Amino acid sequence: MQIHIRISDDLQNTRLDIILSRHDKVFTRSRAAALVHSGEILVNGRTKKAGYRVKPGDIITGHISEFTVEPEVLPEDIPTDIVFEDEHILVINKRAGMVVHPAPGNFSGTLVNALLYHNPLILGVGEEKQRSGIVHRLDKDTSGLMVIAKTEQALVFLQKEFRERRVEKRYLALVSGNLSHDQGEIDLPIGRHPVKRKLMAINYETGKPAVTLWKVQKRFKDACLVEIALKTGRTHQIRVHFYSMVHPLLGDLVYQPGRLRKKKSIAPRQMLHSCRLSFRHPYSGQKMEFSSGLPEDFLIILALLESEL
Incomplete structure (x- = not known):
């Protein structure tokens, strides 16, 4: 399905996801927002957020290859490692292999499905039901700490904290090869890959600023264990930066x-x-700090690398 919309004067300052939902009745607002987030919808050739306010003359384009009616988000009895919970937030330890929220190809078995089974009241926290309670994300195969909002007020507060970079996130990663320095900073803009739209890449033309700090914790024969701190939170930031x-x-x-790739x-x-997460509590303002030990699959690889020394 091809999308091509030119914004007229009377639509000025309308949210992008609302424009899409008005354009075609098959679009729900949350479905439209998900497509915008995935990079399948562009404004003037660039990715935008679902909340972007359109301007006269803006051209919205997209090719929707997999267009289906958005399914209902259902609770599923999936074990979830809850680190902390009160009436406002949840802090969970996500396992590797779990997708955070429903999307084309993964409409069940996600963290959101598990959260709704744990607490049905989370459904509808936020503008998109499929992302109910989700403040930030981890990739499917990334493990570790995430904070979940149980109320609309908590969601708004925490999203603002992330936007204003008041949340501290630390990661542990195993990278290929031996880094030439013991610590460093990667400051390279990240945007959508010019050809493979679902991937990210270093993009000096349309990319957004992205800064990653790293420090070697241990060296192995042909790999390094590094601790990573993010100054920004771009999609796939750590993976793209170390690939670069x-x-x-x-x-x-x-x-x-x-x-x-063939090896x-x-x-x-x-x-x-994601080994450490620190943020202000959305109700009390108290600083909350959480840590998570390495999961078993990570420890097994570390032991294997140790045995080769």
Whole structure:
């Protein structure tokens, strides 16, 4: 399905997701927002947020290859590792292999399905039912800490904290090869891949600022364990930045040089774990700090690398 909309004067300042939902009755607002977020909808050739306020003359384009009516989000009895919970928030330890929210190809078995079983009142927290309670995301094969909003007020507060970069996130990762320094900073803009729209890439023309700080924790024969702090939170930021340094994450099947893609990795998934999360509580304002130990699959790979020293 092709989308081509030119914005007239009378539509000025309307949200992008609302424009799409008005354009075609098959679009629900949450479906429209999901397509915008995935990069399938562009404004003047660039990605925007669902809440972008359109301007006269803006041209909205897109090619929707997989167009289906948005299914209902159902609660599912999926074990969830809850680290902390009160009436406002949940902090969970996401396992690798779990998608955060329903999307084409993954309409069940997601973290949101599990959260709705745990607490049905989370449904509808936020503008998109499929992302109910979701403040931030981790990739499917990234494990570790996430904060979930149980109320609309908590969601708005925490989203603002993330936007204003008041939330501290730390990760542990195993990267390929031996880094030439013990610590460093990667400051390269990230945007949608010019051809493969579902992927991200270093993009100096349309990319957004992205800064990653890293420090080597341990060196192995042909890999390094690094601790990572993010100054920004772009999609796939850590994976893209280390790929750009020719030190891709162990087990990453997407951001990997062609010569290594055919080589079988010792890692079962990308070796990336969200190990620390710190933020202000949305009700009390108290600073909350959480940490998470490495999961078993990560520890197994570490032990294997140790045995090769």
